[in-house]
Amino acid sequence: MNKTIRIGTRDSELALWQAKTVQSALETLGHKTNLVPVKSTGDLNLDQPLYEMGITGIFTKTLDIAMLTDKIDIAVHSMKDVPTALPKGIVEAAILKRANSKDILVHKGLDFLESKGTIATGSLRRKAQWLNKYPQHAVVDLRGNVNTRMKKLEENSWDGAIFAAAGLERINLTPENYLTLDWMIPAPAQGAMLVVAKEKDEFCRKTLSALNHKESEICVHTEREFLKTLEGGCTAPIGALAEIRDGILYFKGGLYSLDGTQKFEIERVVSANQTQGFGKKCAEEILKNGGSELMKKIREVLK
Incomplete structure (x- = not known):
């Protein structure tokens, strides 16, 4: 099939760099592509803190709409900006090899x-x-x-x-x-790039699967599962980092009060081929040990 893949991206220098990286990888595989830059709500409103804007996925929403209305075929995101629940009809198609997460x-x-x-x-x-x-x-x-x-x-x-x-x-x-800042736990999926496609678009999904980096996928899914279980949106004070070394996944996660006076942190290890539900388990441990009360307070302040 000789299809030109329309790549949606935010129009900042960094977002364009990420989109061009995906474009280059697809063209190396022999595909035709076209970049479609789109301004997001998060880029347009710089005066209001993100948590006050009351939207998760503020940097991804405009591209989601562009994809669902068939203006673009795929979209490239900094994965840490992407809500843990994707819109209906949009799926993860590739997670590229993760860069520096610090x-x-x-x-x-x-x-x-x-x-x-x-x-x-x-x-x-x-x-x-x-x-x-x-x-x-x-x-x-x-x-x-x-x-x-x-x-x-x-x-x-x-x-x-x-x-x-x-x-x-x-x-x-x-x-x-x-x-x-070695001591600071990064945002879940920080340093990772995600490419999404329409669920029904088998051509793009199959094409993008060649760009997926399995080890990065395992790590960021563990971190995002931790985030989702704590019920934190993109703006909540939650950090998570999973790294695989010699077949072992090392995980650390944290939940913090808004003023920094309280913190609940966890460090655990698991075999890299037994990570199913591991992020959830770590989050549940934090919730059980006082994190649940803290999350309630955070939601009251941010609602």
Whole structure:
């Protein structure tokens, strides 16, 4: 079948880089493609914190609609932005090999760490973990695509801002003055790229299956199962990371209060071929040990 695959993407530099990576991989396999950039609600409204906008999938919704109305055939996402429940008629078609999953602090000097300081981030997860470690600091909201956020950091008097390492690496924007936050548990599926297609589109689903990276798929599904069981949307302060080494899956997950004063963390291991339900089991353990009450409080504040 000589079909041109229409690839939907957000129009930021990072989103276009991700879409072009998928485009290149498909063209290498001999397929014709066409990029279709679309602006998302999350990109258009930069003044309001994400959790106040009351939508999960704020960066994916516009592309979902474009796909269901047959304007595009597939869409490329940063997987951490994708809700754990996909819209009816849309399915995961490929998870590419995961990049760096860590968070990094882009800073103007590190003297402030042991005194007072101001950090910028639009993520409740990053804010909660930062305040848990540095309760004396102030955290301000920072929105926009990667380039916009880097510019805002330069223009303001903040001491630093937190970014996903993979985002900066992909578009060669990592500055010299950064610190890897090894202690911070990343967002579920951070560093992973997801390609979705219509459930009924067998051609695209079969074509994209060649791009799927099985090990990355196992890890991010475990993390997202953990997230889904805790009932956290994309904006809740929940972190999860699964890594496979020598046939063993190492998992760590965390749930945090919005102000960082409370945290529930878990670390477990399982054989990499026995991960079914493992993320759920880890989340249930956190819920049983006090996480359930905390989630209730978080939902009351964010509703």
